[in-house]
Amino acid sequence: KxxxxxxxxxxxxxxxxxxxEASVYCEIHPYAKAEAALAALKPAAIILSGGPESVHExxxxxxxxxxxxxxxxxxxxxxxxxxxxxQLGGKVEGGHTREFGRAEITVQKASPLLADLAPVGxxxxxxxxxxxxxxxxPEGFDVVATSAGSPYAVIADETRRFYGVQFHPEVxxxxxxxxxxxxxxxxxxxxxxxxxxxxxxxxxxxxxREQVGSAKVICGLSGGVDxxxxxxxxxxxxxxxxxxxxxxxxxLRKDEATQVTTLFREHYNIPLIHVDASxxxxxxxxxxxxxxxxxxxxxxxxxxVFDREAGKIxxxxxxxxxxxxxxxxxxxxxxxxxxxxxxxxHNVGGLPDYMKLKLVxxxxxxxxxxxxxxxxxxxxxxxxVGRHPFxxxxxxxxxPGEITPDAVETLQQADAIYLDEIRKxxxxxxxxxxxxxxxxxxxxxxxxxxRTYEKVLALRAVTSTDGMTADFFEFPWDVLGKCxxxxxxxVRGVNRxxxxxxxxxxxxxxWE
Ligand code: XMP
Numbered sequence: 001k002x003x004x005x006x007x008x009x010x011x012x013x014x015x016x017x018x019x020x021e022a023s024v025y026c027e028i029h030p031y032a033k034a035e036a037a038l039a040a041l042k043p044a045a046i047i048l049s050g051g052p053e054s055v056h057e058x059x060x061x062x063x064x065x066x067x068x069x070x071x072x073x074x075x076x077x078x079x080x081x082x083x084x085x086x087q088l089g090g091k092v093e094g095g096h097t098r099e100f101g102r103a104e105i106t107v108q109k110a111s112p113l114l115a116d117l118a119p120v121g122x123x124x125x126x127x128x129x130x131x132x133x134x135x136x137x138p139e140g141f142d143v144v145a146t147s148a149g150s151p152y153a154v155i156a157d158e159t160r161r162f163y164g165v166q167f168h169p170e171v172x173x174x175x176x177x178x179x180x181x182x183x184x185x186x187x188x189x190x191x192x193x194x195x196x197x198x199x200x201x202x203x204x205x206x207x208x209r210e211q212v213g214s215a216k217v218i219c220g221l222s223g224g225v226d227x228x229x230x231x232x233x234x235x236x237x238x239x240x241x242x243x244x245x246x247x248x249x250x251x252l253r254k255d256e257a258t259q260v261t262t263l264f265r266e267h268y269n270i271p272l273i274h275v276d277a278s279x280x281x282x283x284x285x286x287x288x289x290x291x292x293x294x295x296x297x298x299x300x301x302x303x304x305v306f307d308r309e310a311g312k313i314x315x316x317x318x319x320x321x322x323x324x325x326x327x328x329x330x331x332x333x334x335x336x337x338x339x340x341x342x343x344x345x346h347n348v349g350g351l352p353d354y355m356k357l358k359l360v361x362x363x364x365x366x367x368x369x370x371x372x373x374x375x376x377x378x379x380x381x382x383x384x385v386g387r388h389p390f391x392x393x394x395x396x397x398x399x400p401g402e403i404t405p406d407a408v409e410t411l412q413q414a415d416a417i418y419l420d421e422i423r424k425x426x427x428x429x430x431x432x433x434x435x436x437x438x439x440x441x442x443x444x445x446x447x448x449x450x451r452t453y454e455k456v457l458a459l460r461a462v463t464s465t466d467g468m469t470a471d472f473f474e475f476p477w478d479v480l481g482k483c484x485x486x487x488x489x490x491v492r493g494v495n496r497x498x499x500x501x502x503x504x505x506x507x508x509x510x511w512e
Contacts, residue, residue, distance in 0.1 A: 002026035002185060003043035005034040006329075007051025007061050007079045013329065013466075014170040015047055015077070017367060018178050023193035024185045027365070028329050035064035045073045045189035048080025050168060054132050055082045056094040062087060073161035073189045075113075075181075078130050081155070081164030088138035088162070094131075099149040099166075102173060103128040111144045111156050113163050115183045117176055126153070127173035130166050161188055197373045201233065204362045208237035212318055217360060218310050219320035221246040221272070223260045224390050226322030226363060229375040233362050234320050235270045236378065242320070243271045245309045247302055250278020251394030253419075254412040263384070277305045281396075282405055289401045291512035298393045310357075319357035323364055324371060326466070368466075388433045389467065397512040401440035410493045411438040414457050417486050422461070425479045432470065434461035436487075437511045438494075445488075445495035454495035457487060462509055470504040 002019055006012045006028050019026045028049075029037035038046070046067050053060040062083055067074060076084035086092050104123040107114055118124040124145070134152040137143070141162070145154035155164045163184065169177030185191045219231045221244045235242050244264060248257045257274070264272045284297050310316065363371055368389075375385035391397060395415075399407050415436040422428050437458040445452040459480070461473035484497035500507075 001041055001043045002045045002047060002189070002191070003034070003037055003041050004028045004047045004049060005063055005067065005080070006030050006049050007053070007083070009050035009052070009077075009079065011168060011171055012049040013326065015049060015181070016325075018170050018181050019185060020195070020367065020370065021178065022182045022185060023195045024191050025195040025365075031061045031063060035066055038064065038066055038070060043070075043072060044191055045075070045185055046070065047184075048074065048076040048084060050078030050080060050129070053079065054094055055079070055086050055092050056132065068160075068162070073184065074163070075184050076162075076164040077168060077170070078166060079132075081166055082130070082132045082134065084162065084164055085134050085138060085152075085155075088141075090134060090138040090141070091136035093133045093135050098131045099128045099147075100130075101128060102126075103147045103149065103153075103167065105145040105147045105153040105167070107145045107154075109142055109144050109156075111154070111158065111163075112187045113154065113156060113165075113180060113183050114144065115187055116179060117183075125175055126165075126167035126169070126177070127171050128153075128167045134166075163188075197370070197377045200366075201236075201374060201377050204233060205237040208234055208360060208362060211360060212238055212241065215241065215317040216313065216315055217242045217318040217320050218313055218316045218357070219244045220306055221260065221264070222322075222392065223248075223252050223256050224322070225375065225385055225387055226324060226368075226371055228260065228263070228322075229371050229378065229380065229385070230320055230322040230361075230363055231264070231270060232268060232378045232380065233374065234360065235268060240271060243273065243313055243316070245273045245275065245306060245313075247305050247309075248274060248276050248278060249281045249298065249302070249394055249396075250276070251281060251298075251396050251408065253390065253395075254416040273309055275305055275309050277301070280305065282403065282408070285396060285403045287402065291397060291400075294396050294403070294512070295393050298396060302392075317358060318360045320360040320362070322371075323361045324368060325364060325366055326368075328364055386429060388428075388431065388435075391510060397510050398435060398437045399440075400437070400511055406493070407438055410455070410491060411436060411457075413491045414438070414487045414494060417490060418459055418483050421479060421483045421486065425476070427473075427475070427479065430463070431461050431473050432464040432467070433509060434459075434473070436460070437500075443496045447488075447495070452495045454493055456496045456498060457491075457494045458498050458500050458511070459483060460500045460509070460511070462504070464504075464509070467509060470509055472501045472503055475499070 004015050016026050016028055048063055082092050105126050106123050107118050107120050137155050140157040141155045144156045147153040150166050153166045169180040221227045231244050261274050264270045281301055284301050288294055372385040395411050418436050422434055439456040441456045442453050462470035463473055464470035487497050
């Protein structure tokens with residue numbers, strides 16, 4: 001296991017991703033709680049992340065001293081290197097010149113950290129980003145690599161196995177950064193990289209059995225991949241002690257509610273209560289057009305419906321949720337409360353505490369792609385686990401303005417045609433998310449000899465790795481053209497199709 005101490009860098013999560021890709025288990029903890037995490041996790045190696053501050057700022061964060069006394073290898077990245085340097089008796093000066101962007105480092109001295117990378121005297125491309133400048137390294141350290149802007153680009157104390165790098169090995173712009181991280185975890189810390197999904201599944205099944213005992217568990221199914229994988233895993237662990245409650249908002253993609261109920265009831269034989277609450281949701285949403293109001297209504301009604309149904313299950317003690325790691329990482333930037341609320345995601349934060357159920361969250365340590373791998377491990381099909389992410393409020397946030405049953409049906413039909421064409425063109429897996437948006441705007445068209453006056457449908461497709469940033473997908477024109485023709489011909493109420501070419505930022509993925 002590896003402990004990643006977070007100092008608030010935007011890319012701390014990427015360190016975890018690179019380690020997981022090399023089959024190494026790791027956890028991110030904010031610096032202020034790192035000491036407790038260190039004691040609990042007993043890691044075989046520690047990584048100190050980058051961060052936005054200068055070690056010269058008043059009250060700027062430090063690593064717990066215990067990190068350097070644990071007897072395990074430590075790698076400091078950017079800010080992590082600076083604070084390590086400062087804490088171990090080196091000297092760091094406040095930033096006069098910020099170095100940022102692509103740079104070449106020249107290897108000066110062989111080190112296991114750079115094994116299989118450029119040999120001594122040659123260059124390696126890295127992504128620099130630092131404001132502070134090291135002027136003296138602590139005793140025991142040597143310079144391993146330099147760059148034009150930093151004489152201490154890589155430093156190492158090989159005896160204590162402490163390493164510092166002034167660049168970000170975790171980002172794609174450092175082409176061989178993954179090799180450096182692997183050198184650290186495998187070569188230096190001696191980890192084997194034996195963290196696999198099969199092992200994770202067995203470990204989780206044992207944990208769930210131990211946590212739950214003979215008690216009953218309720219699982220809220222949304223129809224999405226995460227809650228489905230959680231439910232199948234828990235069912236494998238405790239069988240029919242699990243009951244799933246599927247709150248059908250009526251705002252899912254076409255046929256999805258049926259797919260989920262069939263999968264659970266017929267394929268896995270998991271007890272499932274299907275609550276068709278579409279009338280309730282649409283009723284409460286009637287007349288509402290503000291995006292945040294819609295989200296709040298859906299969040300509230302969801303809890304009311306779920307609560308009502310769950311209350312009918314006698315003696316349930318646990319609530320299962322498909323919470324993922326990105327939702328629980330307590331990042332330095334989120335706990336500082338500085339981030340702006342762009343959209344309130346109602347599925348994070350869960351249910352109110354009056355429900356008094358204890359939580360089972362078997363996916364808490366996983367990233368999205370790992371959940372998919374676990375789903376495959378549990379026998380779910382590629383098509384099921386590979387589905388694009390779908391927002392909790394569903395189609396309600398893809399119908400700007402007022403939502404009517406007719407609008408929902410129109411959108412479901414158009415969306416299904418769009419996704420069908422994408423699949424036929426073999427593009428589905430190249431896209432992070434593709435969906436249609438039904439606009440409250442009418443335009444004039446002509447069909448046959450008649451004038452039409454119908455709504456506009458916008459198509460959206462983006463590529464992304466985490467939903468935080470996204471680029472619009474570059475479709476072949478013929479695929480878009482085919483979608484437009486089919487939608488206008490087959491879907492009543494739509495006579496024009498447009499494609500959204502906005503990236504995020506400045507746009508968001510969803511329209512509301
Ligand atoms: P945005 O639109 O913020 O979307 O760029 C980023 C990702 O989050 C999803 N999304 C939501 N998911 N509840 C959710 O569960 C929400 O209210 C919500 N709003 C956006 C969106 O589909 C994309 O994957």
